[in-house]
Amino acid sequence: MAEVLFIEGGRVIDPASGTDGVRTVILRDGKVAEVAERVEKPRDARAIDARGKWVTPGFIDLHVHLREPGQEYKETVATGARAAVAGGFTAVCAMPNTKPVNDNASVTELVLARAAAAGFARVHPVGAISKGSNGEELAEYGELLAAGCVALSDDGRPVLSSALMRRALEYSKAFGLTLTVHEEDLQLVGKGVMHEGAAATRLGLKGIPGAAEDVMVLRDLALLELTGGRLHVAHVSSRGSVRAIREAKARGLAVTAEVTPHHLALTDEDVAASGYSTDFKMNPPLRSASDVQACREGLADGTLDAIATDHAPHSAVEKDVEFDAAANGITGLETAFPVCLALVRAGALTERRLVEALTIGPARAFGLAGGTLAAGAAADVAVLDPKAEWILDPARMYSKSRNTPWKGKRLAGRCVMTIVGGRIVHEEGRTER
């Protein structure tokens, strides 16, 4: 049984319960026992001094790639879950594009068993929409739900067939599972490798227009209106998508959406400034300043519900190659908090909204427990130092992969302690490294 924890002196920010102020948090038997202004320390409790820190619900990431089974040289469930808690994430949703694809109970069960053995973040598997994520035949949603999947996705690929997408919405509705969709029209993408615009033209790289995302978002909103069910748009990057989702929500459609830290922080001009660094290549690509502005506004006004990292580890084999040939994606679990906190400093986001989009926002999108410090909730907590300055040393990252544009960069804001189920699973500066 985990010890009783008495976290005192910190600023508790829990948007789900409307709390923002200095409070003491008591964790007992794996649950939040009490959050109060004045409370006596129980004799058996371990005191944790959180003065000057934020105490928030553990972050929930709706979108990570843990690469196991099949590509353990990039990441394993254990290393990914370890990286997660280093970044303040106490739960992550593992996308099904492993090898083999998570389209059946045996893969789901393997991921859950690896996560339980690792004992860091909670790992919620996401099952495939279609068998093999080939976009041809629906997977068995009842089997995936029973095995422990919390949502469905063919992430990495769009569901190109509108008819299959319609049936996926109808079928998932029967099981109460959210469909989380990777939106791109592959014919509009063509051979594009970065956002279509002035930067791509200057660099001589083929572009991908924002409309490649917009048309698929608009299609799926039309299908959602037809079928009902629950749609979640993964990694929104274009201003057209933000506008379409805002309008759909205003009409009462059951749509939620996420945005990544990199699509909030970086533009296509950063690809140019980096000198073709493949750490700036991802899908969807870094877009124009006006798209970034639209994503920031969408996050601020609640059109976008969650910040999700799309943590996508790759080895040097996939990344130390020319830009055209490089794999898409960057790691994100260990940098999300400082990268997004910079948006608060820039006036683009409130502190409350930042925490909300990392906690209760994602919990609600997939119907997950957690995301709150209400009494009785699981004792999943992040203690964050918003002022800590540090330099991201790739040799000291917990992820197996190093593909991040923030390598060697000075960051402000750091997770100093992470608690899952009442157990301390990460303590900065007092770790096994």
Ligand SMILES: [Zn+2]
């Ligand atoms: Zn994707």
